[in-house]
Amino acid sequence: MTSILDSVDSRTRLVGENRLELLIFQLGTRQLFAINVFKVREVLKVPHLNQMPGSHPKICGVATIRGNAIPVIDMRQSVGMRPLEKDQDANLIVTEYNRSIQAFLVGKVVYIKNMGWNEIMEPPSTGRGNYLTAIAKLEHENEHKLVEIIDVEKVLAEIVSYDIGISEEVLDQDLSHHLMGRKVLVVDDSSTARKQVTETLKQLGIECIEMKNGAHALNLLKSWCDEGKKVTDEILLMITDAEMPEMDGYKLTSEVRADSRMSNLYVALNTSLSGSFNEAMVEKVGCDRFVSKFQPDLLVDVVQTRMREALEQK
Known part of the structure; x- marks a missing residue:
């Protein structure tokens, strides 16, 4: 270790x-x-x-x-x-x-x-x-x-077909009406990865706001804050890739945590890397969850976990 x-x-x-x-x-x-x-x-x-x-x-x-x-x-x-x-x-x-x-x-x-x-x-x-x-x-x-x-x-x-199907046993029916119409910010420079996340979450009735890099995402979050909006009212959570042009996901997370207006935003790092190294890395930079890419059931689990937390905080 x-x-x-x-x-x-x-x-x-x-x-x-x-x-x-x-x-x-x-x-x-x-x-x-x-x-x-x-x-x-x-x-x-x-x-x-x-x-x-x-x-x-x-x-x-x-x-x-x-x-x-x-x-x-x-x-x-x-x-x-x-x-x-x-x-x-x-x-x-x-x-x-x-x-x-x-x-x-x-x-x-x-x-x-x-x-x-x-x-x-x-x-x-x-x-x-x-x-x-x-x-x-x-x-x-x-x-x-x-x-x-x-x-x-x-x-x-294009070589390996990635499934976006969600296992029935993963779905929490008690949360389905709470998730309908919610928004999630998806930040990734790969159009393939963004599509996998958006197509998966669309099945839950979630609308995804897509950004190609961390700088664009941070600008959007800051614009909401400058307008007096509460970021957690605008989106349920942010799902971000690690590696992106202009600003990577780690830097994006640290910028979010450093801004008191949005420091409580739930951040999940969705990366093609895996293993204990990355779990430790995510914890160190302040993300709430680590999800290895192209695992629809895990994505759903992250979103449902965040939804339960949001309901408990009310």
Whole structure:
């Protein structure tokens, strides 16, 4: 447990400064791409890949890594490009997303870059922008280049179908009429993740207000306060992603907690990361709940728990 808390302290200092580390790589061209280092387990040269007959066309095989069979996804194909040529420099990035381990086949891995979220911008809405959560500018080989940050959740959602069905035994019928018409603020830079949350909560009669990053969400919350509105009257709770352009979910939470006008807002961190590390992290930065993404039953449990608390406070 000590090692976990030490790691949390280190990571909290990073996110507390609204920063992240990007693993930057290429896909057989000079264009730079990136994913958050926090999701990366290891990078290695491509081992032998066993073919999987009948598998999704973007899965190029299965690699045995440290005794585990891990599916390998062709990242070039996943963002709308042709498959990587066999003779090109290729690597595997082994990652953990949504409680599962998968590897991505990429080209050259360039380096790790520490950046501020305020240096990262929203992507264009056309072309390959559909597969991006953000873009960033940096200097590479004496040139100023754009780095495209891939929406891995969208990539995975096109390969693995995520269910938004709610189990009957999870639903509390006594709360159903209280939830009808309530509003929840959903903050996430991934359109895929926002859709999963909104489609799940819509089944409870909840209306979702969607924001693409923490800065936009904070501006909305502050505008309500400036108008003399009580934030907890406007929304039942806020569900936020951790990693977003301009302002991440940890910084957003700390800003909410620091403002006495909205410090009692219920905040749930909805992230594709999982495990005891993140639960400790959430507690440290002041969130009320941690929910690993794409688990509709857990989302419903969070909302119902918050609704019960709100009724008890009346």
